[in-house]
Amino acid sequence: MCGIIAAIDTNQIPIAREALWHSIQSMSHRGPDGQNLWIDPTGAVGLGHARLSVIDLSGGTQPLLNEQVGCVAVVNGEFYDYEKTRSQLQSEGFTFKTQSDSEILIPLWEKYGTECVHHLRGEFAFALWDYRKEVLFVARDRFGIKPLYYTNHNGRWIFASEVKAIKALGVPIEFNNLSVQLAFTYGLNDTQTLFNGISQLAPGHLMVISGKNVNSRKYWDFNYPEQGHTSNMAFEEAKEEVQRLLLESVALRLRADVSVGIYLSGGLDSEVEHIYRANAERIEPYLNHLRYATMPNES
Numbered sequence: 381m382c383g384i385i386a387a388i389d390t391n392q393i394p395i396a397r398e399a400l401w402h403s404i405q406s407m408s409h410r411g412p413d414g415q416n417l418w419i420d421p422t423g424a425v426g427l428g429h430a431r432l433s434v435i436d437l438s439g440g441t442q443p444l445l446n447e448q449v450g451c452v453a454v455v456n457g458e459f460y461d462y463e464k465t466r467s468q469l470q471s472e473g474f475t476f477k478t479q480s481d482s483e484i485l486i487p488l489w490e491k492y493g494t495e496c497v498h499h500l501r502g503e504f505a506f507a508l509w510d511y512r513k514e515v516l517f518v519a520r521d522r523f524g525i526k527p528l529y530y531t532n533h534n535g536r537w538i539f540a541s542e543v544k545a546i547k548a549l550g551v552p553i554e555f556n557n558l559s560v561q562l563a564f565t566y567g568l569n570d571t572q573t574l575f576n577g578i579s580q581l582a583p584g585h586l587m588v589i590s591g592k593n594v595n596s597r598k599y600w601d602f603n604y605p606e607q608g609h610t611s612n613m614a615f616e617e618a619k620e621e622v623q624r625l626l627l628e629s630v631a632l633r634l635r636a637d638v639s640v641g642i643y644l645s646g647g648l649d650s651e652v653e654h655i656y657r658a659n660a661e662r663i664e665p666y667l668n669h670l671r672y673a674t675m676p677n678e679s
Contacts, residue, residue, distance in 0.1 A: 382442075383407030383430035383541040384454040386507030387549060388516045390592050391535040394423030395549075403548035404428040407541060410456075418443040418452050425509050425516070429454040434636050440480030449490050450512035455482040456541055457504030457526040460632040465499065481635075482506075489517065494586055497599050501632075505581075507539055516589040522600045524570065524583030531578050537589055543578055553578070 385403050387395050397419060404415045411430025419426040429442035435458075445452045459465070462481035465488070470476070474487040481502075488496035489508055494517060503525035508517045518539050520528045530539040533551045540546050547553045556576045562568055570582040581587060584600035605611070613621070634640050 381410050382432050382456040383410035383545065384456045384505065384507060384539075385426075385428040385541070385545050385549075386454060386509070386516065386518065386539045387426050387536060388509070388589055389424045389536040390589070392422065392424045393536070395419060395426040395536075397426075399549050400426045400428055403540070403545045404430050406544045406548045410541060413437075414441060416441060416443060418445065420509070420511060425511070427452055427454045427507060427509060434458065434638055435481050436479035437637050439478040440482065442482065444478075444480070444483055444486060446486045449486055449510075451486045451489060451508055451510050453482070453485050453489075453506060453508040455485060455504060455506040456528075457506075457521065458502045458633075459484060459500055459504060460502040460635070462502075463635075494588060494599075497586055505541065514590060517586070518581065518588075519586035519599070520581045520583055522584045524580075528581045529573060529578055530581060530587075533577070537594075539581070543573065543575060546578065551577075 383404070385400065385407070387400065389395060397417070400417050400419065401415075404417055407430045408415060411432050413433040414431045415429065416431075417426060417428040427443045431440075431442060433440065443452050443454050459481040462484050465484050466476065469484065469487045469491075472491075474490075476483050476487075485496070485500070485506060485508060488499050489510070492499060497519050500521075502521065503523075504519075504521045505526040505528040506519060509515075510517065516537070518528065518530075520526065527541055528539060529541070529543050529546060530537065531546055531551055536549075538546050538549055538551065543553060554576045555574055559568060559572055559574050562572070563574060568574075571579050573580060581596075582598070585596060585598050587594065587596040589595075611618075
């Protein structure tokens with residue numbers, strides 16, 4: 381869990397460095413291992429990051445700056461299986477300064493543009509400023525695991541992991557009475573919040589801001605097969621495939637340079653521990669050299 385903040389003033393009004401720093405500090409509980417910021421020379425764009433170190437503890441400081449490409453980015457979350465993507469990019473001539481999973485974002489943006497989201501696997505929310513193209517690109521993971529709130533306050537777009545970080549940049553925060561009522565009756569939808577003028581970027585969505593042009597779109601949704609076009613996979617084969625995918629999923633999430641813990645609830649995921657114990661040797665091909673937590677034996 382980290383905290384990110386990104387602000388762009390479409391009226392070219394400079395963003396106060398002190399205000400941006402205060403915004404980052406308001407999320408220090410999300411990132412106790414370091415807080416940093418970057419402000420464009422024009423002053424109209426600023427990005428900040430509060431870091432909880434998980435991968436590349438000493439070298440993964442953000443914001444990530446790539447002067448060769450002309451981009452700076454902040455990421456909250458993790459890109460799973462990033463080493464495979466990193467190796468592929470290196471074989472194509474891209475270079476990296478750190479061992480951080482977050483660093484693959486900028487070369488993927490350079491190669492694919494907004495379509496880079498289709499090459500990212502994980503739970504994430506990020507903001508990337510391409511200062512050569514003067515484009516701000518933000519996106520949220522497919523299921524909305526990582527939060528991303530935003531507002532447009534007098535032409536200043538602000539994106540943040542928490543509403544309090546938006547408030548710290550001088551945006552007045554007031555409860556929306558209708559939203560509060562809905563929250564306690566039917567619940568809020570993917571874009572609503574409890575506050576006037578504050579929205580969430582919906583899961584599986586991205587937004588691009590270029591000058592005064594703003595484009596938001598869905599990049600992913602569930603792909604349910606049409607009736608009559610479902611797979612004819614046999615039950616045993618389907619069971620093996622589900623098990624394979626669960627093992628792979630668990631293995632990828634164990635990649636860390638710190639101690640790893642597992643949190644289980646009362647649903648399907650509670651079966652993962654049993655699957656892990658019974659198939660630990662089958663997980664090893666997915667782990668390779670990755671560090672992982674050994675589950676205790678059945679008593």
